[in-house]
Amino acid sequence: MATRPCPVCGSTVARDSTFCAQCGSPIPRARPVPTLGTYVFPRVQVDPVESPYRDARWIQLVVGSCLAAIGALLLITYGLVSSAIAGANCDAASDCSSAVMVYVLLWPGAALLGIGAILVVVALLRTL
Numbered sequence: 001m002a003t004r005p006c007p008v009c010g011s012t013v014a015r016d017s018t019f020c021a022q023c024g025s026p027i028p029r030a031r032p033v034p035t036l037g038t039y040v041f042p043r044v045q046v047d048p049v050e051s052p053y054r055d056a057r058w059i060q061l062v063v064g065s066c067l068a069a070i071g072a073l074l075l076i077t078y079g080l081v082s083s084a085i086a087g088a089n090c091d092a093a094s095d096c097s098s099a100v101m102v103y104v105l106l107w108p109g110a111a112l113l114g115i116g117a118i119l120v121v122v123a124l125l126r127t128l
Helices: 057-087 099-126
Strands: 003-005 012-014
Touching (some): 057 099
C-alpha cells in the first residue's frame, strides 16, 4: 500500500485516505501525473460580467479617430486643390472651383470629420 506524508503534521498516511489519522486534517487528493501522449486541458473560468469584449469603447475611439483623420485629409486636399485652381489663370466669367470637388472632397470631408469627432467625444464621455 502506497503512503504519503500529511501536509500538516508530516506523519505517513495511506495514499487513498482523506483525513490524517494523527492530526485529523483533511488530505488533498493528489492529481494524477500526466504521462507522455496525454494532454491535460487547462481549466479557464471566464466571468461574464468582466468580459473584455463587453467594453467596446476602445473600438469606438479607434474608429472615430480614423474617420476624423480621413475627413481632415479630405478637407486639407480640398483646400490645397482649390487654392491651386484659384492661382491658375481664371477669367471672371468662369468659376474656377468645380462642383465635383465640393461633392467629392468638401462635403464628405466635413461629414467624416464631424462623425469621427462625435464618436471620440461620446467614447471619452463614457469613460467618466
